[in-house]
Amino acid sequence: MAQERLTLEPEVQEILSHIDNGDNFLLSGGAGSGKTYSLVGVIKQVISENPTSKIACMTYTNAAVKEIEERVNHKNLVVSTIHDFLWDNIKHFQKELKSSLIELINNEESKIKNPEENPVPTDYFDDIENGIQYKEYLRIKDGIISHDEVLILANYLFKNYPKLCDILKDKF
Amino acid sequence: MKITKVEIRNYRLLKDFSIDLENELSLVVGKNNCGKTSLLSVIDKFLNFSSPHPFFFNDFSLVFSDELKEIIEADISEDYEAKGITLKLFIDYDKEDNLANISKLMMDLEPENNRIILLFEYILTADNLKKLKEDFVEFKKDKKKGSSFFLKNNYQKYFELYKKTIDPKNEENFIDLEKEKISLKDVINYKFIKANRDVSNKDSDKSLSSLSSTIYEKIETDEEHQSKIDKFKDELYKTDGSLNEVYGGIFESVIEKVRKFGGIKPDDTKISITSTLQHKDILKGNTTVLYNHGSHKLPENYNGLGYMNLINMIFEIEIKVNEFKRDKEKTPADINLLFIEEPEAHTHPQMQYIFIKNIKDLLKDGIDTNHKLQYIVSTHSSHIVSESDFNDIKYLKVENNSVIARNLKSLEKEYKTDGEIQNYKFLKQYLTFHRAELFFADKAIFIEGDTERILLPAMMKKIDQEVDTGTPLLSQNISIVEAGAYSHIFEKFIDFIGVKSLIITDIDSAKDSRDKCKVADTNAKITTNASLKFFYKSDELKDFKDKNIDDMVLIKKEVREEGNNIKKWLKDKEGFLICVYQTKEKNSNDEEYYARSFEDSFFHLNRQFVIDNKDSFKSLKNKDDFDDITKDPYDLAENCIDKKPPFAIEILLNSETDNTTKKDFSNWQTPDYIKQGLLWLKKD
Numbered sequence: 001m002a003q004e005r006l007t008l009e010p011e012v013q014e015i016l017s018h019i020d021n022g023d024n025f026l027l028s029g030g031a032g033s034g035k036t037y038s039l040v041g042v043i044k045q046v047i048s049e050n051p052t053s054k055i056a057c058m059t060y061t062n063a064a065v066k067e068i069e070e071r072v073n074h075k076n077l078v079v080s081t082i083h084d085f086l087w088d089n090i091k092h093f094q095k096e097l098k099s100s101l102i103e104l105i106n107n108e109e110s111k112i113k114n115p116e117e118n119p120v121p122t123d124y125f126d127d128i129e130n131g132i133q134y135k136e137y138l139r140i141k142d143g144i145i146s147h148d149e150v151l152i153l154a155n156y157l158f159k160n161y162p163k164l165c166d167i168l169k170d171k172f
Numbered sequence: 173m174k175i176t177k178v179e180i181r182n183y184r185l186l187k188d189f190s191i192d193l194e195n196e197l198s199l200v201v202g203k204n205n206c207g208k209t210s211l212l213s214v215i216d217k218f219l220n221f222s223s224p225h226p227f228f229f230n231d232f233s234l235v236f237s238d239e240l241k242e243i244i245e246a247d248i249s250e251d252y253e254a255k256g257i258t259l260k261l262f263i264d265y266d267k268e269d270n271l272a273n274i275s276k277l278m279m280d281l282e283p284e285n286n287r288i289i290l291l292f293e294y295i296l297t298a299d300n301l302k303k304l305k306e307d308f309v310e311f312k313k314d315k316k317k318g319s320s321f322f323l324k325n326n327y328q329k330y331f332e333l334y335k336k337t338i339d340p341k342n343e344e345n346f347i348d349l350e351k352e353k354i355s356l357k358d359v360i361n362y363k364f365i366k367a368n369r370d371v372s373n374k375d376s377d378k379s380l381s382s383l384s385s386t387i388y389e390k391i392e393t394d395e396e397h398q399s400k401i402d403k404f405k406d407e408l409y410k411t412d413g414s415l416n417e418v419y420g421g422i423f424e425s426v427i428e429k430v431r432k433f434g435g436i437k438p439d440d441t442k443i444s445i446t447s448t449l450q451h452k453d454i455l456k457g458n459t460t461v462l463y464n465h466g467s468h469k470l471p472e473n474y475n476g477l478g479y480m481n482l483i484n485m486i487f488e489i490e491i492k493v494n495e496f497k498r499d500k501e502k503t504p505a506d507i508n509l510l511f512i513e514e515p516e517a518h519t520h521p522q523m524q525y526i527f528i529k530n531i532k533d534l535l536k537d538g539i540d541t542n543h544k545l546q547y548i549v550s551t552h553s554s555h556i557v558s559e560s561d562f563n564d565i566k567y568l569k570v571e572n573n574s575v576i577a578r579n580l581k582s583l584e585k586e587y588k589t590d591g592e593i594q595n596y597k598f599l600k601q602y603l604t605f606h607r608a609e610l611f612f613a614d615k616a617i618f619i620e621g622d623t624e625r626i627l628l629p630a631m632m633k634k635i636d637q638e639v640d641t642g643t644p645l646l647s648q649n650i651s652i653v654e655a656g657a658y659s660h661i662f663e664k665f666i667d668f669i670g671v672k673s674l675i676i677t678d679i680d681s682a683k684d685s686r687d688k689c690k691v692a693d694t695n696a697k698i699t700t701n702a703s704l705k706f707f708y709k710s711d712e713l714k715d716f717k718d719k720n721i722d723d724m725v726l727i728k729k730e731v732r733e734e735g736n737n738i739k740k741w742l743k744d745k746e747g748f749l750i751c752v753y754q755t756k757e758k759n760s761n762d763e764e765y766y767a768r769s770f771e772d773s774f775f776h777l778n779r780q781f782v783i784d785n786k787d788s789f790k791s792l793k794n795k796d797d798f799d800d801i802t803k804d805p806y807d808l809a810e811n812c813i814d815k816k817p818p819f820a821i822e823i824l825l826n827s828e829t830d831n832t833t834k835k836d837f838s839n840w841q842t843p844d845y846i847k848q849g850l851l852w853l854k855k856d
Contacts, residue, residue: 052503054272076501092347095280161281163271171272 005045012041019046036064040071047074056172058082078172083147086154087134089168093157097132098125098143100156105140112149114140173269173506174546175360177262182236182255184210187574191566193546197532199560200550200577201611202568203649207575208550212364212511218259218292218335219362225328227257227294235573241319243301244308256295256331261360263288263507270542273358273506279339279347290356291346293334300330357505363492364511365485387491415447482523485515489534496539504543510535516553524555554608562600567611569670583668595661603665611669613651615853618659618675623770625654626820630827631842635850637835645854659751660706663741667728672748674853676846677703678769679753681713690806691717691754691766707741707751717766718756721848725750752849765805771819772809773843779805781840785826791818 005013011027015038018025029035043055057079059065068079080088090097099122104110106119114120125132128143138146145153158164175193180186185207191200200208217226232240236255243252264287265274277288296304304326311322335356339345349356423445489512496508515531516524531549538544551557557565565580587596603610610616619625629646636644651671655662659675666673680701681691689696691713698711705711707726727747730737741749754767759777767773775782775798782789783798792812797803803811813819823840830838 051501092276092278093281157281161283163278163281163283166267167271167275170270171275 008041008045009038011038012045015042016045036067040068043068043072043077047072047076052076054078054172056080056085058085083134083150087150089164089171090154090157091132091134093161093164094131096157096161097153100160101125101132101143101145101153104152104156110152112140112145112152116141173263173265173274175261175507175509176264177260178211178215179258179260179262180211180214181258182233183214183231183257183259184233185570185575186210186214187233187235189575189577191568191577192579193548194564196535196544196546197560197564198546198548198566199557199564200548200566200568201552201557203612203614204552206568206570208568209367209513210575211548212366212513212550214257214259215362215509215511216364218294219356219360224333225294225331226333227331229324229327231257233574237320237323240296240323244305244319244323252298252301254293254295254297256293258295259292261290261292263290263359270506276352276354277337277347277349277359279337279345285340287340289338289340289343290360291334291336291338291343293336294331295334296330297332300332304330358502359505360507360509361496361498361505362509362511363495365488365492365513365515367514367517387487387494412447419445419447482519482527485512485527486534493535493539493545496543496545504539506543508539508543508545510545510547512547512549514551514553515549516551516556521553521555524553525559528556528559552612554610554612557611558604558608562604567669571670578668580668583664586664586668590664592661592664599661599665607651607653610651610653610665610671612649613671614649615672616651616653616666616674617853618653618655618662618673620656620677621654622817623820624676625652626817627823628652630824630837631846632850634835634837634842635847635854639851639854642854642856645850648854650853657702660703663706663728663749666749667739670748672853673750674849675703675707675749675751676849677701677751677753679704679713679716679767681768688768691768701753704751704753707749709741716753721750721752721852724752725852750849750852752845754843755845755848757844767805767843769809770843770846771813771816772805773845774823774840775808776805777841777843779808781826784839788826789819789822791815791822 005016008016015025015027019042027035027038039057043057046053046055053076055077057068057077059068059079059081062081065079065081065084069077072079078085101112102120102122102124104112105114117124125143130143132143132145134150135144135146138144138149158168174195178191178193180189183189185205189207189211191198191211200211202208217231229237236257239255243255263274265271266286271278274288277290279285279288307326307329308319308322335349336346337349337354347354427444489510492510496504496510498504512531515527519527528549535545535547549556563581563584567578567580568575569578584593584596587593587599617628619628632645632650636646653662655675657677659677678701679691680688680699681693681696682688682698682700683693683695684697686698686700688700696713698713699705699716700711704716708715708724710716722745723743725743725745725747726741726749727744728739728741728749729744730739731742733740754769754773756764756766757773757776758764759779763776765773765776767776779798782792786792786795786798789795791814793814794811797808797811824837826839827837828839829836
């Protein structure tokens with residue numbers, strides 16, 4: 001049974017009423033003021049009210065990911081950093097990843113550059129063994145990209161492939 | 173999101189099989205042993221079995237296991253491609269669908285690509301084939317047994333299971349679902365209700381009652397039923413309380429005895445017996461499904477087997493729908509496929525009508541507003557076919573040892589292209605109202621009218637008694653269809669179901685002026701029979717006179733004509749359709765006569781039979797004509813027949829069984845054209 005909302009903290013109740021109205025909202029506060037605590041409270045309540053719905057939660061660091069996962073621990077909650085979140089949503093589409101990455105490398109204005117070769121041919125990534133990968137370091141010629149490139153690439157993909165947006169909307 | 177097509181290879185009878193599925197109901201019809209159950213089980217094995225080897229050796233189609241033996245004994249060829257049992261599911265989706273679960277199965281993000289193909293394989297790869305061959309060489313050294321023995325016992329070592337999603341544009345591109353750890357549980361949920369359901373009317377049988385506890389277990393965790401469930405638990409708790417008092421009394425002496433044995437301290441062995449009713453268990457074995465019979469309530473096993481089956485099926489469907497709902501924390505899968513096998517078991521025709529009429533309503537609502545059910549019903553009931561929508565029907569038939577499925581929808585297209593949509597409408601009505609059994613027949617006879625209908629069974633029996641070889645006609649599954657002069661309307665349907673067909677018609681000879689005349693008339697030039705003209709593309713009498721029956725067999729084939737491929741009936745000894753009509757025949761007096769209709773050909777052969785029983789042939793007029801030798805059979809047919817059906821019945825009434833040979837209908841003869849036709853049909 002869903003826990004009665006009235007027993008919850010006032011700020012959590014306020015957030016929940018925003019969620020009910022479909023509003024976006026910002027909760028700000030200083031370090032140690034209890035933002036994460038409120039967040040966990042909200043997530044727990046939302047899960048108990050909507051047991052089948054999936055919730056995505058993005059944070060800045062892997063440490064925070066662990067923290068929230070431990071406190072809530074529910075299979076319908078996906079906690080990740082912004083980078084991992086974006087990467088999880090695009091990594092399956094290797095065909096589009098490869099072609100978009102090539103387009104970005106060959107685009108003067110983009111920040112992704114290939115130190116080995118410029119511009120690159122359209123079949124540049126056809127022979128890499130494991131496809132485009134996201135790692136802690138950058139090695140474009142092997143199809144390995146890092147944190148900054150994930151953000152740029154994801155932005156590019158979401159802009160160019162509306163289906164990707166449809167999928168994301170359906171996921172959470 | 174729907175499964176629109178299923179393709180299967182090398183599984184039992186399904187050698188190279190493809191079937192389209194409808195959005196809701198797909199009704200799979202076909203004779204026995206045409207792969208309906210194989211369809212059910214192959215999907216189950218690939219989707220629901222967790223074993224890496226879901227298949228037995230006997231699951232390989234015969235052709236495939238022969239092929240395997242050949243491969244293993246031949247030299248290694250370079251261009252070997254992995255072979256085995258495969259299943260392809262074609263899933264089509266659109267903008268409205270939730271793409272979350274299938275996104276991992278998508279091969280690209282092209283907006284116009286709205287199809288996903290799942291490929292399940294149980295195959296022997298080139299690498300494993302090499303290993304197998306090496307092992308087989310070793311095996312042959314010590315044992316004298318052959319390759320089939322080796323394969324049967326060791327195939328599991330070499331066959332591997334793969335689950336993939338493949339690119340519709342290029343099937344070489346794929347994602348390995350096992351490697352990527354992609355589960356299909358949220359995409360497809362497949363369940364079935366098998367034909368051998370748990371019903372019998374044994375005294376002790378309570379299959380329906382035990383189903384009630386299964387239903388309870390499913391809904392127990394369901395929010396919407398919570399208040400009822402709570403009430404149920406409350407009741408049980410109260411009952412526990414009152415039972416405790418009662419138990420105290422019942423077990424008093426036992427408790428007292430135990431107490432007396434005592435322990436170290438006085439109350440060490442004081443026990444009590446308490447009631448702990450378990451809500452789940454109480455339904456098991458303690459509920460009885462009763463049915464109302466007038467003012468009485470009778471237990472389920474007093475019900476007819478048919479009713480039990482029907483009620484059982486509704487219970488089962490209820491359970492399956494609840495299972496499709498899954499746990500509280502999960503939404504149903506995107507595609508929910510339910511296979512109901514032969515719902516007609518044990519039910520009489522009326523109930524079969526009711527079942528198929530209501531099943532669509534029952535399943536229409538699906539699982540919830542966003543999750544509909546897709547379901548397949550397989551049947552060999554002509555009654556179910558006759559009550560269902562023609563467009564839902566998938567017809568399965570065996571052709572060259574392998575099963576093919578055809579959509580009845582495509583038949584409509586065929587009639588439409590030829591501008592014969594009226595004929596299709598007629599056929600649809602005729603088949604559904606009268607002759608749905610044609611779908612399940614092995615052979616068919618198309619006749620003009622009542623005379624043939626009344627006399628055919630007798631003529632078939634005569635042939636069965638005269639000819640010993642082969643399966644008797646009356647033991648074969650032959651459907652007799654009255655088609656009037658319109659048997660050619662059925663031609664596309666006959667070709668569609670590929671049933672061996674005998675069309676019994678009349679030669680209908682006429683002069684060029686179209687005035688009817690005797691066949692032997694020198695002015696007889698044409699036939700006016702529509703079916704003959706249609707099937708043999710000629711109205712000239714010479715094309716029909718004095719033909720050998722084997723030369724008139726037809727098959728429908730695709731031919732190229734004026735740059736187009738069109739299907740045409742062509743003469744071919746291997747064909748499956750023939751039209752028979754009157755032929756020149758000698759009677760017992762050695763008189764030769766060419767009849768024009770059934771009646772004159774019968775009089776030619778059996779004039780004496782009519783004369784002998786003249787008084788009993790009450791429907792005949794001008795009976796003295798039979799004694800007048802100047803009147804030939806044609807005149808008799810013209811002058812003496814008043815109404816045809818009574819005449820046919822009178823033939824049967826006057827028939828006798830020969831006392832010595834024990835043959836029935838021994839005092840008259842079947843016209844030769846019908847006899848030849850039936851003999852042709854009798855052959856396999």
